[in-house]
Amino acid sequence: MKKGKGIIITIISIIVIIGIIFGIHTLTGNSAKSSNATITVGSQGSDYDIWNHIATSKQAKELGLKIKTKQITDGVQLNNATAQGSVDVNAFQSYSYLEAYNKEHKNSQLVALGTTYLEPLGIYSDKYKRISKIPNGATVAIANNPANTARGLLLLQSAGLIKLKKNFGALGNTNDIASNPKHLKFKEIDDTTGPRVLHTVDVVLISNTVALEGHLNVLKDSIFHEKIDISTRSNINVLATAKKNKDNKNYKKLVKLYHEPAIQKYIKDKYDGTKVEVQKPLSYLK
Structure with a gap:
């Protein structure tokens, strides 16, 4: 009888160990998949051109980011696509535009990941x-x-x-x-x-x-x-994502990528300085 119980305990232990090993493999596999996943960046106009350049840049590869760009020319549709998940991160709007969108779309909330530039009106x-x-x-x-x-x-x-x-x-x-x-x-x-x-x-x-x-x-x-001052802080452009993704580490890397010196030189040269870089904490916008 004791021998039978011992066999049962051994079998249960083996099952538990296999379960733990399988669980760890699944978690690490998902983590690797997540870290290597392609990020879809939605944009429009000159920002779309910028992110096409960024997507194939040496700096993106160095940060381990795989980026796919998607152009949606209507701002509301682009924000809707971001809220719904067909776009992971968007790059086109000012913080005030984001706030206005959130006020009008209570079930499709977006958040800013970081600041990019002030494009003066x-x-x-x-x-x-x-x-x-x-x-x-x-x-x-x-x-x-x-x-x-x-x-x-x-x-x-x-x-x-x-x-x-x-x-x-x-x-x-x-x-x-x-x-x-x-x-x-x-x-x-x-x-x-x-x-x-x-x-x-x-x-x-x-x-x-x-x-x-x-x-x-x-x-x-x-x-x-x-000009860049307290009165225009809500007009600073941001990278935005769905609220549920606000802590995504790879999405946050896009902010760092945007501010890489080589990327900034490209933007300044191409747009004659009209996209004025702003690297501020999100608290500055509020």
Whole structure:
């Protein structure tokens, strides 16, 4: 009887050991698979071109990152794809755009992984060379999406053209203008049409991604543009991912990769310094 119990105990012990060994193999196998997995980075416009370069760079290989790029030209669709998992990380939006998206999509929350750059929003005019020359009653073309509308109004305030209400937020609009001494008129336009309407209105606010595509350099061609300071911190661009992936170590490596000196030199040379590097902790944005 004792011999039978001994055999049973031995068999159970063998099964337990096999289970432990199999479990360790599974965990290490999954870990290796996870660390070697290809990261899909979704982007658009000039950022898509940048990440195509980064994906094949020596620096990406040195960090052990396998990157696949995917272009989705609509910002909301790109964020949706990131929240749903067909895109792992996206690289196209400012922190304020991310916040606006999260407020409007309660079930598709995204988080920032790290900062990348400030791409200054600019005020452009074919008619006037200085802000002080903009006349009373001038028509200002401004983006019609919530994040960029608010950003444009804040820039107009920085330029001294309007004053906004004290509680002005990320989804603020022209109804939140407290003072408009020049009686400016506002015309909402699609973000991408800025360079095309430049000849038809007095003033246009154009994001730098769109400006570059229209052969405009915000540092040289705008009559006023954003600077890196506390008032523009929410306009800094970020790498973003689904909230559940906020602690993914490989995704966080993309932030380090973006700021590699060789990568930054490529970006600065290609875009004439208009994508101003910002390497700040996420706490700076809040």
